[in-house]
Amino acid sequence: MDQVPVSAWTTGPYDIGLLKGVGETSCSDDEKGAGQHRTQKEILLQAQLKDFVYHLFSLEIPSGKEPYAKKVSYGAMDPRFSDRVKFPSFYRTVPNMVHEPRGIARLLKHFGWSWVGILTSDDDIGTRAAEELAREITRSGACLAFNERLRKPPHYTWEQMKRTLFVISSSTANVVILYGTKEDWTNFHFLYGKESVTLHRHMRNVHFKTTSGEMSFNAQGDPPTRFDIVNWLYFSKVNIKFSKVGNFIINSSGQVQFNLSDRDILWHPGFTQIPRSVCSESCTPGFRKVLQKDRPICCYDCTPCPDGEITHLSDMANCIPCPRDQWSNERRDACIPRITEFLAYEDPLGLVLSSIASFFFILTAGVLGIFMKYRKTPLIKANNRDLSYTLLLSLMLCFLCSLLFMGRPSRTSCHLRQTSFGIIFTIAVSSVLGKTITLIIAFKATKPGSMFRKWVGTRVSSCLLLLCTLVQVLICTMWLAHSAPFPDIDTTSETGKMILQCNEGSVIWFYSVVGYMGFLALLSFVAAFIARKLPDSFNEAQLITFSMLVFCSVWISFIPAYMNTKGRYMVAMEIFAILSSSAGLLGCIFIPKCYVIILRPERNTKEYVMGKHTKN
Known part of the structure; x- marks a missing residue:
């Protein structure tokens, strides 16, 4: 050898x-x-x-007894x-x-x-x-x-x-x-x-x-x-x-x-470097040690760290979670800043929604201009002109308030989003309810000896509008006082991303605001449904019934969809509900009237409105 x-x-x-x-x-x-x-x-x-x-x-160790x-x-x-x-x-x-x-x-x-x-x-x-x-x-x-x-x-x-x-x-x-x-x-x-x-x-x-x-x-x-x-x-x-x-x-x-x-040191010629003697190779950063069953602690497997956790040193037993505003890189050995996202105006989705809101705002302003121009015509006077103005103004604000839900969330914007939305929508629905109640009172007052004659006028509708709005203002005030919305981040909806959003603070108060609007809408729907058989030429109950049906359908569908949506799409879902329900009120109540005013002026007469015209 x-x-x-x-x-x-x-x-x-x-x-x-x-x-x-x-x-x-x-x-x-x-x-x-x-x-x-x-x-x-x-x-x-x-x-x-x-x-x-x-x-x-x-060694022979003496016992200590002998010398x-x-x-x-x-x-x-x-x-x-x-x-x-x-x-x-x-x-x-x-x-x-x-x-x-x-x-x-x-x-x-x-x-x-x-x-x-x-x-x-x-x-x-x-x-x-x-x-x-x-x-x-x-x-x-x-x-x-x-x-x-x-x-x-x-x-x-x-x-x-x-x-x-x-x-x-x-x-x-x-x-x-x-x-x-x-x-x-x-x-x-x-x-x-x-x-x-x-x-x-x-x-x-x-x-x-x-x-x-x-x-x-x-x-x-x-x-x-x-x-x-x-x-x-x-x-x-x-x-x-x-x-x-x-x-x-x-x-x-x-x-x-x-x-x-x-x-x-002179090593054996078979070694090109210092020899190694390990049970398991070292776990590099990005991996953690998992001890093998029934083996010494030097025998282990290297397991990659899960998403959002890292190991920055070799042979670490546990992975370290990244801070909330950071995420692990691909190698899982360092935390990097998360990609920040929110529903911005310049985003494709934000551009579409803001364009739709702007379009309907301009359209509503045009309808308001038509009503003001033809304010002395029988059709507009017969359908409670003041409430029509209030409803159109509130719809314009509804389209504008949807823009508050876009952009980078701040403390001010989070406070204004839901409260302004709740109060403005309450004014709109209360106006519809007032128009329906006024319509019923006016019809009942036409009968001889009716006790409803003393209620005819704008006082009832104005008081009803004020009362309903004050209730919603009280709810929103209590919401802001006890558990106001605040800027928050969502790190769970999308991997490696941080979505900026407004935390509602209290879900109970949020659904109280939405629930109260739903209650007013349901009252308007019931009242309009009762008044649907009034003379066709006189009342707009059928239009209100259909508009409330659209309104309630939108918000009933919104609640489960909102609860199952995360991130910026939750905000987009609420904006869509605001725009679609507002557009439903505008289209169902006012577009038919604009059609008569502009394209069929012969129907905009007192005889036609009172139902005394001759049918051919």
Whole structure:
């Protein structure tokens, strides 16, 4: 087999190997003929396991009851020696192994290795080391792929070794932590001598220099914590080179120093960059982590954030909702301003509606001009001229008030929209109701001895108009006082858009205004229906009946349509209802009269209006 350098690591006197190997190596001619190919990872692990299994040992910790004369050790790293009750005069020149897992965790974090395995000796040291390593690795955010023990010979058979090898080779982790002892450090060396308080006192204060740095002891008899990070280069079993590439130091004040020179590291030739060892690849911004069921926290799936939420950092567990006036971009990694929309005058829909409103306003103004020009003719005088003027003026304002619903909503426009609409429409419907009541009174008064003679005139209709309008004014005033409409934004109707609109404040007050207008319209319809059989030439009850039928049909259809419409189309729906109902009143009541006045002037006579004309 060709000699291929393989990178391994050690962090101190104990063999803490981070084993790496990828790809396949060349085999001998016999192996090629047999078609046997093994990955570099398998070859390295088998070689390490064979060497490692025969060089494990466990510390014999005295019980503390028998005399203990060993004073200084340069190999004992067990943390139990720091117990000053059991070992009051014990000192060591090697660091306490309790700090070693912290250095390993920092090394793993430095390279971004979050998915690793552990191999330790099957004794007290190995068990404690495995527990501490697992705790520090988990604390640093990494996860364990496996945690295996290696027994000492002769209890560790080749079959057990193959089973361990299978666990390692079948794992997806590319980094394995091997915790054990090197061959030339298989025994502890202690200094013997009589236990002396004087010696113990001087050992506490000893301070000297070594090739590795200054040496001193703390109250537990431990030296400064220092672990060297060594790059092992395996060219063959007999050709192994070592290269120090960094260290991990904890000084007397507890400050941690981690130093590593990446440029001095020699990796396996199969790596073109620093190797990776993760259970799941990092979730990029725009995705969130979803833990896999019954797997460690390092194993997860990356799920895209929903609309309106983002993650701006990698490996975020939860998506962050965007502010109300913002929306997530396509990559879901940043919030961008929403597209602002409202029913503007220059929009196609706004242009159509404003053009229709302007047309009917001009048309109504023309009808009013005709009525004023021919105000002394019998037809206009017979149909309550003053109420006709009031109705036409209110219809003109109805067409104009629809324009208040367009444009960018403001506090003033939101207040004026519904209140002006409600009051002006109430005046229009009340005028129609007054015309109908006046028509009925005038017909009843023609009978001899009728009590309705004293009610004939404009006083009844004027009082009725004023009373009905005051009720609506009261409702609108209470609405503005208790829960006035206000500018609001709609972020749910259209994805990624923010629709500016007026919030009605109170739905109850809004439907009270509409309901009151509907009540007046229903009264007008009933009154006109009762008066429909009056002489055809005299009354306009049939025209009022038909106009109220159109009016009520529009607003009855408006309510469910309005409740099921969102965004700017809700505003367009209300404008359409205002225009169509107003146009219905104008067309049904006044267009026939204009037809007679302009095109059939022979019918605009007192005899014809009173029904005394001769029918041909």
